[in-house]
Amino acid sequence: MAEILRVIATFVEKGLVYVSKKPVFWSSGAQTALAEAEVEYQERDDQAVFVKFPIATGQLAGKASIAIWTTTPWTLPANLVIAVDAKEIYVVQEFRREGVSEVLVLADKLVDAFSLATGFQPTGEPMQTFPGTKLEGFGAQHPLLPRTSMILTAEFVTMDTGTGAVHVAPGHGEDDYALGSKNGFPIFSPVDDHGRYTEEVGIPELVGKYVFDANRDIVRMLRDREVLLGEQNFHHSYPYCWRSKTPIIFRAVDQFFIRIDDLRAAALDAITKVDWIPLWGENRIAGTVESRPDWVISRQRSWGVPLPVFYSGSGEPILNANWIRRLADLVAVRGSNVWFELSDSELARELGLPPGTTKGSDTIDVWIDSGVSHRAVCARRPELHDPAEMYLEATDQHRGWFQSSLMTSVALNNRAPYKTCVTHGFVVDLDGKKISKSSTYDKPVEASHFVSKHGADLVRLWASSINYTDDVPFSEEMFTRLGDTYRRMRNTLRILHGNLFDLLVSDVADVGSRSTTAATTLIDRWIVDRLDGVIGECRAAYESFEFHKVYHTINQFCAVDLSSLYIDITKDRMYCDAPNSPRRRATQLAMHRIYDALCRLLAPVLAFTSEEAWRYLGGNASVHLQLFPEVRASQRDTYVNTAVDRLLKLRAVIGQALEKARQQKLIGNSLEARVILRCERKLIDGISRDELEEFFIVGELVLEEANEPSAVVERTSFAKCARCWRHRETVGKSRTHPDLCDRCEDVVQARLSST
Numbered sequence: 001m002a003e004i005l006r007v008i009a010t011f012v013e014k015g016l017v018y019v020s021k022k023p024v025f026w027s028s029g030a031q032t033a034l035a036e037a038e039v040e041y042q043e044r045d046d047q048a049v050f051v052k053f054p055i056a057t058g059q060l061a062g063k064a065s066i067a068i069w070t071t072t073p074w075t076l077p078a079n080l081v082i083a084v085d086a087k088e089i090y091v092v093q094e095f096r097r098e099g100v101s102e103v104l105v106l107a108d109k110l111v112d113a114f115s116l117a118t119g120f121q122p123t124g125e126p127m128q129t130f131p132g133t134k135l136e137g138f139g140a141q142h143p144l145l146p147r148t149s150m151i152l153t154a155e156f157v158t159m160d161t162g163t164g165a166v167h168v169a170p171g172h173g174e175d176d177y178a179l180g181s182k183n184g185f186p187i188f189s190p191v192d193d194h195g196r197y198t199e200e201v202g203i204p205e206l207v208g209k210y211v212f213d214a215n216r217d218i219v220r221m222l223r224d225r226e227v228l229l230g231e232q233n234f235h236h237s238y239p240y241c242w243r244s245k246t247p248i249i250f251r252a253v254d255q256f257f258i259r260i261d262d263l264r265a266a267a268l269d270a271i272t273k274v275d276w277i278p279l280w281g282e283n284r285i286a287g288t289v290e291s292r293p294d295w296v297i298s299r300q301r302s303w304g305v306p307l308p309v310f311y312s313g314s315g316e317p318i319l320n321a322n323w324i325r326r327l328a329d330l331v332a333v334r335g336s337n338v339w340f341e342l343s344d345s346e347l348a349r350e351l352g353l354p355p356g357t358t359k360g361s362d363t364i365d366v367w368i369d370s371g372v373s374h375r376a377v378c379a380r381r382p383e384l385h386d387p388a389e390m391y392l393e394a395t396d397q398h399r400g401w402f403q404s405s406l407m408t409s410v411a412l413n414n415r416a417p418y419k420t421c422v423t424h425g426f427v428v429d430l431d432g433k434k435i436s437k438s439s440t441y442d443k444p445v446e447a448s449h450f451v452s453k454h455g456a457d458l459v460r461l462w463a464s465s466i467n468y469t470d471d472v473p474f475s476e477e478m479f480t481r482l483g484d485t486y487r488r489m490r491n492t493l494r495i496l497h498g499n500l501f502d503l504l505v506s507d508v509a510d511v512g513s514r515s516t517t518a519a520t521t522l523i524d525r526w527i528v529d530r531l532d533g534v535i536g537e538c539r540a541a542y543e544s545f546e547f548h549k550v551y552h553t554i555n556q557f558c559a560v561d562l563s564s565l566y567i568d569i570t571k572d573r574m575y576c577d578a579p580n581s582p583r584r585r586a587t588q589l590a591m592h593r594i595y596d597a598l599c600r601l602l603a604p605v606l607a608f609t610s611e612e613a614w615r616y617l618g619g620n621a622s623v624h625l626q627l628f629p630e631v632r633a634s635q636r637d638t639y640v641n642t643a644v645d646r647l648l649k650l651r652a653v654i655g656q657a658l659e660k661a662r663q664q665k666l667i668g669n670s671l672e673a674r675v676i677l678r679c680e681r682k683l684i685d686g687i688s689r690d691e692l693e694e695f696f697i698v699g700e701l702v703l704e705e706a707n708e709p710s711a712v713v714e715r716t717s718f719a720k721c722a723r724c725w726r727h728r729e730t731v732g733k734s735r736t737h738p739d740l741c742d743r744c745e746d747v748v749q750a751r752l753s754s755t
Contacts (some may be wrong), residue, residue: 001305001336002331003152003372003376005324005328006324006325006369006373006377007376007412007649008308008329008608009030009322009324010321010411012320012324013321016258016261016411017256017257017297017319019255019309019319021187021252021254021255022177022294022296023174023251023252024251024252024296025038025239025248025296025619026193026195026249026250026253027241027244028193028210028248028249029243029244029245030241030244031194032301033253033298034241034661036292036399036575037195037399037400037401037403037443038242038243039239039240039248041239042240042242043482044235045233045234045239045434046215046233046234046236046238047216047231048069048070048233048234050068050117050230051074051228051229052066052068052104053065053077053140053141053225054140054146054227056141057138058138059138059474063092064103064104064105065094065102065103065105065140066103066104066105066106067104067106067163067229068161068163068165068167069163069167071234072215073219074214074218075173076169076222077144077197077203077206078171078172078189078190079167080149080185081150081151081170081179081185082149082151082168082178083153083156083165083166083168084152084164084166085107085154085155085159085164086131086132086133087132088107088108088109088159089109089130089132090105090130090135090164091128091129092109092126092128093111093127094123094124094138095115095123096121096123097119097120101197103127103723104120104229105165106136106164107163108126109164110162110163110164111457113161114163119333120230127327135151136153140695143222143225143227144203144218145203149475150183151165152168152183152241154166154168154415156175157177169188170188171251173250175251175548177252183345189252191251195210195211195249196208196210197214203221211249219231219347223313229442232699235518238441244543250490250707251254254299255298256296256309258297258411258457259294260292260407260752263407264292265677266410267406268286271286271289271418272419273416274416275421276419276421276547277423278423285402285406288398289406289407290405292399297364297368298362298363298365299362299364299365301363303363304361304366304369304752305336305364305365305512306336306359306360306744307360307362308323308342310323310354310358310360311352311355311357311358312357313356317360323351327339327351329341347359365400367400367404367690370404371401371404371405372408372410372412373405374409374417374418375409378417384411386417387419388419390416390418390419390421390545391405391417391420391422392422392423394423394425397423398692402421423473424468425468425470425471426471426472427471427601428472428475428476429471429475430474430684432473434471444476450639452549453479455480457486457606457609458482458483461482462478462479463547464548464550464551467550468547481587486609487600488555488559488563489554489555489558489602489609490606492562492598493609493613494568495563495567496595497595499587500592501587503588505548505618514719519583520649521586522643523565523644523694523695524570524590524641525640526566526640526641527561527565527566527594528590528632529636529640531557531597532595532633532636534557534601535629535630536596536631537553538554538626542604542628547605559598562594569694570694570705572697573587575724576707576744576747578747578749578750587617589751595613596617596629598610599613599614600623600627600628601628602627603624607624610623647685647692647695648697650679650683650684650709651695651696652708653677654696654711656711657710657711657712658675661673664713666715667713670696670698671698671699672715672727673713673716674699674700674713674714674716675711675712676702676713676714677696677704677709677710678704678706678711679705679708679709680706680707683709684703689701699716699718700716700718721740721741721744723741724744726741730742736749
């Protein structure tokens with residue numbers, strides 16, 4: 001809190017803080033000004049009205065009325081000006097409706113829309129046609145009060161709705177305020193903190209009425225005075241207070257502001273130097289910064305950090321940086337309540353202020369509180385970073401915390417407070433409705449509920465599986481479906497670990513110093529190359545916070561590359577080769593590397609599962625203290641990938657033939673099959689028949705040359721080996737082990753000899 005005050009002192013020192021009576025978002029429900037980020041929008045219907053202001057001065061005095069349109073009839077008592085577009089063409093036109101004739105001034109482009117909305121139809125040609133500049137300076141009689149409103153030109157007048165003549169109340173709108181101030185009009189706002197009219201309104205029957213309730217009364221008065229040209233229901237998005245949920249009014253009241261114009265250019269430049277994830281975040285925050293008005297930082301609340309404004313004996317506000325820093329030192333020791341607990345004279349003595357100095361009652365906008373966390377937290381702790389590596393919040397924070405942090409950091413350091421800014425969407429139900437603390441969603445939303453029911457790792461897996469930059473549909477059924485994915489990943493680790501049970505640490509340590517090239521088969525080289533691709537993709541995805549890409553990459557790798565292909569293809573060698581055979585050891589080394597890499601890559605997601613799996617590798621340190629695996633190959637193995645792609649296409653051809661043979665009861669499983677494969681020789685060049693039989697998982701393979709690949713399946717005539725279940729020509733030829741093939745006999749004999 002002390003640091004917040006010191007930041008305010010710096011702002012004061014730089015001349016960024018000023019006091020002014022300007023229209024601000026005002027919550028009548030909370031009786032306080034609001035920042036733009038404290039405003040939410042709701043759909044609502046309002047009564048829009050077309051009103052005539054008889055022209056009282058100028059060339060059209062007594063001859064015509066200027067027609068205005070407004071969706072806020074309650075602001076009409078505060079009208080002082082009517083704005084028109086200088087360059088647009090306006091007409092003086094006679095209109096008739098049910099025997100009533102009116103001569104009105106309005107934009108030529110909007111005559112048809114006006115007629116459709118009010119029922120007034122133009123009669124004949126326009127009496128006059130001229131640009132809006134000709135109307136400037138004319139006076140128009142206020143329809144409810146004995147005063148004249150002046151017609152002025154303004155750039156904010158648009159031709160999409162209304163009449164092209166805009167009712168302006170300088171005390172109730174940003175554009176209105178700017179136009180009124182520029183031309184010397186008072187900032188008139190006859191509304192109190194509760195949104196009720198004060199006596200300044202000048203219409204006795206409105207005094208004390210809530211402005212939105214008074215809309216009906218004002219429309220009735222306009223009708224009674226025969227100045228109401230038409231009315232219509234207007235459906236639009238209207239600002240509401242995010243706390244009290246009441247509609248906001250734009251109300252002029254003395255408030256303290258930060259000059260955004262002094263910071264805007266530097267802020268827009270700083271935005272371009274930040275890494276925005278997703279990319280559209282840059283355009284969104286740049287748009288809000290470009291259009292943002294001055295920042296109202298005073299709040300009329302009884303809680304929060306006090307706004308350090310003092311007042312002289314004559315009631316003039318004093319913004320003194322040195323006084324504020326003295327207050328900050330006091331707050332650092334005694335807390336911010338010292339401002340509220342001490343009397344004016346006691347506080348003046350504590351801070352060494354002139355006698356008669358009093359303190360203000362406002363507090364600081366909470367977006368200042370959170371917006372200076374980069375200074376109060378990051379910059380004050382040596383173990384943290386300033387600027388921060390990354391800020392993370394929801395999409396609504398481009399006009400909230402992201403922006404308040406940006407503006408304060410630009411003011412203090414002339415740079416952004418973050419290097420990367422990550423935006424997430426909202427969790428929504430299956431109907432697309434936002435699930436939040438204030439929603440009517442009646443099912444459990446607490447993480448603890450799902451952790452206790454499904455386990456922490458499954459909840460983390462769900463969080464990693466979604467593209468969080470979009471709104472996220474949510475239902476409990478999603479966890480049920482994700483259970484299959486989790487079990488697939490866990491079982492993949494279990495299978496890999498099971499295949500490593502007899503691999504020695506020395507085997508792993510020596511792999512770099514001894515040659516395993518001769519024993520490493522095509523499928524081993526392929527899976528290691530695929531692993532390099534997975535590592536590269538996952539590291540890049542983690543780097544850019546695209547966790548769903550990690551999920552999909554590893555899920556695909558486990559389900560297809562490992563389970564459906566590599567583990568299935570190498571199963572025979574792992575179970576039936578001699579334990580120390582070079583081919584089996586080469587496969588184990590590949591599996592060890594895969595197991596090690598998967599544990600590391602999954603650690604941020606499956607935090608508990610990866611830790612458990614990592615412990616089985618024999619290390620003492622936690623997996624969460626390790627680094628991500630490195631990509632070992634400088635470039636992908638083009639030959640291996642091309643060769644395996646060809647074999648997979650041939651495997652699909654063989655698979656169709658095998659399935660047909662099963663349906664015909666010709667074979668029971670693929671190991672009983674004698675497959676005649678016809679294809680171009682170049683598709684299988686350099687690959688041994690044994691490797692091909694293992695890859696296709698068939699009992700016997702016969703190769704024939706052909707232009708187009710095809711396969712014919714017969715039942716093999718060879719006997720079945722009792723150990724490996726493969727049908728081999730050598731089964732039955734051994735006197736010692738007639739039920740074994742030559743490979744299995746060698747393995748069994750070696751084991752018997754060793755015992």
